[in-house]
Amino acid sequence: xxxxxxxxxxxxxxxxxxxxxxxxxxxxxxxxxxxxxxxxxxxxxxxxxxxxxxxxxxxxxxxxxxxxxx
Numbered sequence: 001x002x003x004x005x006x007x008x009x010x011x012x013x014x015x016x017x018x019x020x021x022x023x024x025x026x027x028x029x030x031x032x033x034x035x036x037x038x039x040x041x042x043x044x045x046x047x048x049x050x051x052x053x054x055x056x057x058x059x060x061x062x063x064x065x066x067x068x069x070x
Contacts, residue, residue, distance in 0.1 A: 011066065012066070015062055015063060015066055018062070019059055019063070022056065025052065025055070026052065029044065029048065029052055033045060
């Protein structure tokens, strides 16, 4: 059972921290993809792009679940 489902006092802070770190990761990812090294950009897209989309989806689901509990 996840912290959000238990509605602990820490869940909101955990969600906020997860969102902040994902935003940092997305910024770094975007900078690399838009950067001058196209070979590196393609390698990062191939290796990391799917994982970032999975994290994005998981955090959005966690946030949505929290909003529905309020």
